Amino acid sequence: MIIDYLALFYKFFLALSLGALIGVEREKSQQHHQGTDFAGIRTFMLLSMLGATAAYISSLFFDWILAVILVCVVIVILAGYVISSLLNKHAGMTTELSAILAFTIGILCIGATPELPITLAIVTTMILSFKQHLHQFVYNLKSEEFFDTLKFILIAFVVLPLLKNIEPFGPYDSINLYEIWLMVVFVSGFSFVGYILMKHFGSKKGVLLTGMLGGILSSTAVVTMLASKSKEDEKNSRAYVTASAVACATMFLRLLVEMTILNISIIEKLAFPVILISIAGYLAVSLLWKKESVDASLTFKSPLMLEPALKFGLFYGLVQVAANISAAFLGSKGLLVAALISGVADVDAVAIYVARSSYATLPVGIMAIILAGTINTVTKIFIGRVFGSSEFGSGITKALLPMALVGFVLFFILG
Template sequence: MSLLSTTATIIDAPIQGAVTDWPYLEMLTRFALALALGLLIGLERERRKKEAGLRTFGFIAILGAVGASLGDNYAYIVLCLTGLLTIFLNIQDMRTHSGTELTTSAAMLVTCIAGILCGKGHTLTPAAIMVSSTALLAWKDILQGFSIGLTEGELRSALLLAILGIVIYPALPVGSIGPMGLIEPRAAWATVILIAGIGFVNYVLWKAFGTRGVAIAGFLGGLVNSSVTVNELASRVGLHASGAVAAAAYRGIILATSAMLMRNAVILALLAPGVAVAGGGALVAMLGASAFFVFYRRAPAHVAVVPQDAPPSDQIVLPFSLWSALKYGLIFLVLHILGVLTQKYFGNVGFYLVSLLGGAVSSASAVAAAASLAADGKLTLDAAATGAVIASLASVAINLPFVLRVPNRRFVLSIAVAMGVIAALGLAGMLLGESLASLVTGHFPIISLYQQGP
């Protein structure tokens, strides 16, 4: 046997635990992806003039892919070799620069693991890991500036919010507990998380964008809970708030009310179109009034004289108050119990009272309940529409006390006028709702089919 044939036999001999029959195109795709991801993060390291750059990260990614293709044992060996390489890099850097390259070392290990995933046939997972890792490296200055500018109170608030949602909420029992199933711990705690979350998001937007972020926070917060959003925005308008702060809060509060009305209308349209038609007159009237106050009426400016010892006008308080969140959760729990009992013993009148109380806490839940009962044939079109409108009006009315505590009289008067007009048009639309529903269902009989039970 010739030397050439002997060498070929040795090369082609199967390695224990290795894959010997590799599909060429498939393996080429895996190696190409690993190389591309390694070059991506290596490019960032090269631009920062690090010891390990473009070629090093490319080699590490390919080495990981080849090791994974040979088998798990080879993948572990490659990972260990990469670890030894990082140790050598740090020792060499300490000798020359009196420092360490911990970030680059961590990036090398991540690159090796991503290469191993590519070698095993994964695509999206290693790509997501490497893109995220490259972003962390590229955004070094931004992240450092953010962490340096973060106050101790803001950090505590973020950790507290995480504890409320991640630690406590999953530990609460699922469903109703207690006599007659009146208590729903998770629903009550979800209200606490909601209040804290909206306050935190609003705080972040306010700090990042100033008064420009209030409109965004107002509308998005109104889609979740308008009362909480209005309370949060109103708390920003103190005696010494600037005109820009008062105007932004005014616009945000009206936008929160508009978002609440839009959300309720969409819920009705999806769950029970007939109820949406019956209550459409009131909802459209209130939406029209809200749009007028947002886009056409000039927002109020603050005219109070600021004393010389007044605090800074744009001072921002902490993201949220834990006591305030717990207080709203307790109120929600009490109203839920009263609503269930009232509905059980007083029938239709009890439903209206439930809608009123539910609208004061969460109009979305009250509107969804009205639409669901009507769709099941347990409520008439008029009763369901009336309950939905009552819930929406209650949500508008409950916001006024939050505004009345603001020491800016002109601001309070402007909000009170806007909410009064919105509520008055809602009541007028509710009175005309039955006639509008009869007119529409008369021309489009198919809509009335949604009101029939199963």
Template sequence: MSMSEIMTLSSSRELVAIVVALGIGLLIGLERERRKGEGPGRSPAGLRTFAVASLAGAISMLIGGKMLLAVVTAGVVVLTAIAYSRSRSDDPGLTSETALVLTVLLGGLATEHAALAAGVAVILTVLLAARPVLHGFVRSVLSEGELKDGLIFAAATLVVLPLLPDQPIGPFGALNLRSIWMLVVLMMAIGAAGHVAMRLLGARGGLAVSGFASGFVSSTATIGAMGARARKLPELAGAAAAGATLSTLATIVQLAAVLAATSVPAFKALLIPLLCAGGAAALYGAVFTVLGLRQTGSADLELGRAFSLPGALLLALTISVVLVLSAGLRQAFGEAGLVVSAAVAGLVDTHAPAAATATLVASGKISTAEAVIPVLAALTANTISKIVVAWTSGGGSFAARLIPGLIVVVAAAWAGAFAPILAHAVFTY
């Protein structure tokens, strides 16, 4: 490449940087101009100020590099502080001032990474323009409990998770703290998603939607709550049964997510049983949803927390115990020990023994075929617990509606597991 071509290429890049920097300043400045206001209380920075600031960042970077950019940015900070101190605004926020400083830096960034600078500028402009929506959401929609749940989830994901070791530890080398905590984070996220669905749909969605959403937090607890509602208001027994059945569908969906996050081969091995169980739960729940809607169009729903932190920690403890117990029993009794431990743990929760079994598959300690029976045993044991809860909480009328559906769901899962084997045997014969 000749010297003239190099100079032409260099000047072309500089021109692109200047154009992108100008576009950044104008984009952010247009939004700020609308918020600037009028009179003595108006903001000191508007369209022209933001455009000039972005150009100043780009030109300083082109002429003097990062050192000059730092000097220019410091100068803008000083000028912004002076303007802020003289402001007579009734709402002396720092949004415009901070955005102005960031605009200078984005102008400098445009000289080296134009696309990245433009993308960040768009995100900044969206945040600035969304002020009424964000403020209204925080003040009017988001509850204090939900805010705490959001902070807990952020801490669990961004603080705790990166600090945990990603290697086998403990008895039999059965524990991987990062994998266990990843499942806890996943459960919290799914619970929060169900909570959001309840917030968006509210009472208009009826007990069926409430049951499905609550099932992501705890299907057994949802069945207990639906049973109590059916006992209190017998005319809602059909709608409550629909919500309880669909909470089991949520369990299947959640179980599939846990398996997929832990071991893709284990998830593939159980895909057909899960599809059969999920399809049975959806069909059975749809029937009672239609019947329930004929009885009542909607019902008052009580919204709680997005997820339970004690429940999440209990899940981590349960998974750890099941992992160690499964490893010990398997070492002593082979595959039969794994099935027994999964079934016992499944009386309390389906996901913990499923995650433990999938972890064994991921670590190469058992095959995918050996993972099917323990997971289905856990699902069956958990179904027995739900049957007991349904009968004790909702009485005979509620149980008579729900229990057949629970039996159909677990039977469909087992049928999905053995149908390929039977079909292969028949065709082979």
């Protein structure tokens, strides 16, 4: 009996606490308002407590009691909104909707597991607290970014489920449309995080942060863009080399995170070589870096655009086909041939293929990822020398060559 009372007390205390959480945020946001505000911390605490009480009484007597009280609460809140609008000449309903949510959270504290009302209260408070940030985000959001995101959501959540029923086809049944598009969604979503960070911070925090964020998004794009920039602004070539090298070193860490998300078992064998290659890159950067105030801002297209997404999907599909055909004729070594060829243009496709296949825990799978990453690093050296100034080309060679050498050494050790 005592345990039952303690459990009931906990539920009511939880309702009171969650109502207070939302109420504190609302009262703080209303501190500078003129006129009469609809609700503060006490009102929200009482609303959540009322919700819990209504749910408890309803469970003891009749279910309809809760519905009646809910309707009455909504009517009172709407009446308060009308009066507040007339007095303060505003039409916002944020506080009123929050009040209804607080009442609902109180109900859930009695009728559901604690995780649901706690999560709902935290998310509600976060949304309310991020008012300025959300408005600023919408203000800075370009129309094309918004529509690209909408199109991508449509394809990810409407088209992707439809592809699930299509059987694999092609040489050795190597083309799996659902698998291909699932990885497109994954990589594009991961890159979008880097895109948002890059857009938010830009070059305001210097070349090092620009390079790190660029490595999350696309290290190849960073090297290409900064190489071109170095020809226009040769005196800052060294700073551009620094940002490019940081991006390339960060790319390997990004790969490790991606692979771990897709297949946690791969981290045991992949972590050491990948981190070692990254350390080689960061050490090279530390020798080259010189603190300077340089505009290393980069302009990326949204990774949620259909064109780059479809290109990656096509490339990933080709890697699947090449790996399967090579494996049929060359055995497991065929994967290394596919990694060697595809690494010139892209690392993600090979790495993701390995993580999703039976090669993930085999030495040849780790070798394929290292080989693709190393070949891709060598490709970036050529990009820097061809598209950059002479100083940029020389600098990027010195910065990336240690990474490439470590990669090749690790590849032959594993082999």
